Every structure is written in structure tokens, then in C-alpha cells.
Amino acid sequence: MQVDPFKITTMELQFFNIKVKYLKQLEDQSIKKVSELYVLKAYSFTDAEAQITRELESTIPEFNITACNPFNIQDVRLDESKDNFFKVKIAYEDTDIETGKIKKIIENYIIQGNEIWDITNSVSQLLSGSIMDYTIENIQLTKIKDVFYNINK
Numbered sequence: 001m002q003v004d005p006f007k008i009t010t011m012e013l014q015f016f017n018i019k020v021k022y023l024k025q026l027e028d029q030s031i032k033k034v035s036e037l038y039v040l041k042a043y044s045f046t047d048a049e050a051q052i053t054r055e056l057e058s059t060i061p062e063f064n065i066t067a068c069n070p071f072n073i074q075d076v077r078l079d080e081s082k083d084n085f086f087k088v089k090i091a092y093e094d095t096d097i098e099t100g101k102i103k104k105i106i107e108n109y110i111i112q113g114n115e116i117w118d119i120t121n122s123v124s125q126l127l128s129g130s131i132m133d134y135t136i137e138n139i140q141l142t143k144i145k146d147v148f149y150n151i152n153k
Contacts, residue, residue: 011043011044012043013041013042013043014041014042014043014070014071015039015040015041015070015071015072015073015076016039016040016041016042016045016048016068016069016070016071017037017038017039017067017068017069017071017144018037018038018039018040018048018049018052018065018067018068018069019035019036019037019038019065019066019067019068020035020036020038020052020056020060020063020064020065020066021033021034021035021036021063021064021066022034022060022062022063022064023062035066036145037142037143037144037145038052038055038056038144038145038146038147038148039071039073039076039085039110039144039146039147039148040052040055040147040148040149041148041149045068048068049065049068051148052065052068052148053065055148072108073087073108073109073110074107074108074109075109075110075126076109076110076111076112076147076149077109077110077111077112077122077126078112078147078149079112079113079118079122080112082112082113082114082118083114084112084113084114084141084142085110085111085112085141085142085144085147086110086111086112086113086119086139086140086141086142087108087109087110087138087139087140087142088108088109088110088111088119088123088136088138088139088140089106089107089108089136089137089138089139089140090106090107090108090109090123090127090134090135090136090137091104091105091106091107091134091135091137092104092105092107092132092133092134092135093105093132093133094132106137109123109126110142110144110147111123111126112147116139119139120136120139123136
């Protein structure tokens with residue numbers, strides 16, 4: 001098998017969750033070791049680590065990246081007026097035209113909100129143009145500290 005040297009492979013952006021640890025000085029002047037979780041879009045592990053370093057170095061001078069993993073989510077919906085991030089699992093059913101079998105499709109989203117009502121409202125807006133019926137199977141509060149979205153542009 002011969003490899004075409006002129007064939008260019010394109011890298012796609014994907015979501016990563018990144019865990020960082022650092023020492024934080026509390027209001028009572030004590031120092032505590034904290035661990036925080038961040039989400040961002042990147043082309044690779046190296047790109048994700050470089051981006052999180054650029055984003056955090058101005059606010060956290062010394063930190064260690066302890067985990068960097070691909071994150072299976074389709075999209076993120078941000079609302080800067082809200083404090084928490086929820087992982088939402090949505091299910092669709094699709095029928096295979098050839099076999100007639102019903103296939104369940106799962107999609108995960110990260111949605112920023114304060115209450116379950118915020119999340120269900122955001123999902124309704126997100127999927128308002130969908131022709132498929134969907135079910136919200138799970139809404140889970142995450143420990144995500146922040147999401148850096150569209151920082152590659």
C-alpha cells in the first residue's frame with residue numbers, strides 16, 4: 001500500500017475535559033490544594049494542554065494538569081449569567097430504512113444554568129428545529145469550573 005504524500009488529513013476540533021491542581025490561598029489566609037475541571041475545544045491533547053495553560057496562567061500562576069481526556073459531548077450552551085454546568089443526555093429514536101429496526105441515538109450536551117428549569121428551557125430552544133422527537137434521559141450537575149469555547153478562532 002502506497003501512501004500519498006500530498007493527501008492532507010484535516011484535524012477536527014473536539015471537546016476535552018481537563019483537570020488541574022494547584023494551591024489556593026483562602027480568605028482566612030490558609031492554603032488548600034484544589035482540583036478544578038475545565039472543558040474546551042481543541043485539535044489534540046497537546047493543543048488542549050497549551051490552550052488551558054494560556055487561559056489559566058494569568059489567574060493561576062502555578063498549576064499542574066493532572067488529566068486531559070476527550071469529552072463525548074455534541075455541544076455546549078453558555079449563559080454567563082448562570083453559575084453551574086449540567087451534563088444533559090438526550091435520546092432520539094431513528095428507524096433504519098433497510099431493516100425497519102428502531103435505533104436509539106444518544107447525544108450529550110453541557111448546558112450552563114442554575115436550575116433544572118433553565119436546562120429544560122435551553123434544551124427546548126436547542127432542539128426547537130428538530131423533526132425528531134427526543135427525550136431528556138438525564139440531567140446531572142457537574143463539577144466543571146469553566147468552559148472555554150471558541151478560543152481557537
